Amino acid sequence: MQLDIVVGFFIFGVIAELLRSDMRLPESLYKSCTIFLLLAIGLKGGHALAESDWRDVIGKSALVIAFGAMLPLLAFPILRYIGGLPRIDAASTAAHYGSVSVATYAVAVALAESINLEYEPYLPLFVALLEVPAIFTGILLAKPNFWRDENRGEVLHEIFLNQGVVLLIGGIILGAWAGDRIDRVMPFFGGLFHGILALFLLEMGRQAATRLEAIKRYGLFLTSFGVFMPLVGASLAWALAQFMNLSAGGAFLLMVLGSSASYIAVPAAMRSALPKADAGLSITASLAITFPFNVLVAIPVYLALAMGDIL
Amino acid sequence: MNTRQMLFSLFVGFALVLIGSQLSTLVPAVSTMQWAGAALVAATALNVSWQYFSPALARAK
Numbered sequence: 001m002q003l004d005i006v007v008g009f010f011i012f013g014v015i016a017e018l019l020r021s022d023m024r025l026p027e028s029l030y031k032s033c034t035i036f037l038l039l040a041i042g043l044k045g046g047h048a049l050a051e052s053d054w055r056d057v058i059g060k061s062a063l064v065i066a067f068g069a070m071l072p073l074l075a076f077p078i079l080r081y082i083g084g085l086p087r088i089d090a091a092s093t094a095a096h097y098g099s100v101s102v103a104t105y106a107v108a109v110a111l112a113e114s115i116n117l118e119y120e121p122y123l124p125l126f127v128a129l130l131e132v133p134a135i136f137t138g139i140l141l142a143k144p145n146f147w148r149d150e151n152r153g154e155v156l157h158e159i160f161l162n163q164g165v166v167l168l169i170g171g172i173i174l175g176a177w178a179g180d181r182i183d184r185v186m187p188f189f190g191g192l193f194h195g196i197l198a199l200f201l202l203e204m205g206r207q208a209a210t211r212l213e214a215i216k217r218y219g220l221f222l223t224s225f226g227v228f229m230p231l232v233g234a235s236l237a238w239a240l241a242q243f244m245n246l247s248a249g250g251a252f253l254l255m256v257l258g259s260s261a262s263y264i265a266v267p268a269a270m271r272s273a274l275p276k277a278d279a280g281l282s283i284t285a286s287l288a289i290t291f292p293f294n295v296l297v298a299i300p301v302y303l304a305l306a307m308g309d310i311l
Numbered sequence: 312m313n314t315r316q317m318l319f320s321l322f323v324g325f326a327l328v329l330i331g332s333q334l335s336t337l338v339p340a341v342s343t344m345q346w347a348g349a350a351l352v353a354a355t356a357l358n359v360s361w362q363y364f365s366p367a368l369a370r371a372k
Contacts, residue, residue, distance in 0.1 A: 082316060082319045083316060220312060220316070220351070220354055220358055221312065221316040223320075223351065224323040224351060225319075225323075227323060228319075228323045228326075231326075293347070296343065297343045298344070300341075301341055304334075304337070
């Protein structure tokens, strides 16, 4: 399988940073790309979701929420008892690994579309649903008496109304409501998807490369954890996909969701909920280790597994 | 790097090598995973060797 062109942009970003080029996307453009990708995924998913059986979607959504809440429970003991991390850092990093990375999902969607692999329309809903439960598990692992905290209102606001959740859910609702009227915006949100994703990955590659020094600082354990946890998440997601009877495309995307780690929504929530946690540790693991590992190494393997080429 | 961390890193590295070697004939992309595993095992071995045989440690002894 040849490397997808959008992944090539990620590698280009890494190389440019390693060569100490001053190439970088303006912060506002990078944020605009994030908003575009979240809305594009939501709109397309919502449009397809309108024709789905809601009873089926609700049952599967409950399973996916339970899956998201469970993943940090697997990551936490590894970080705490093998890695020897302080409780608060282990809980915060575990929460990142239960949540999802929209960029990794977007890369997987681009790959699925490039080979005309069909998937269930409710997968974008799963992206939004998986953002939230792991944050709760992480917070409760660090602070079992969180519900008595004074700033819980602020934290809950950050969890449920962060940019990722709002744009994804908003896009899904708009897409479901619009019906055929969606055709008027799809030349923009559909036609430009791969180009904007490439631009976004160029900056992601640069940002990942800036954290290579931090990997040295945190040591080999973090690298091992950063490649181990995605494989565990993907394996469990594959089993869940078989249980939910998803198509090959659906199983592939659920594996990608299970293996990815958040580096936008969860860090923001953790800053409010666990301000003493080491944010650099979690972001280095998710952005500089797990994201490149998924994009460059693991996604083609997940695709082969989901399509039955392996088993 | 303590013993538990070292064993975990070696376990992950060897697991990647094993997955890669078993599946690379079926899916060429898996060979990348094999290389990633080999790099992790090598880095862990180097790290542990440096911890035990570094000149600074020898001086301390």
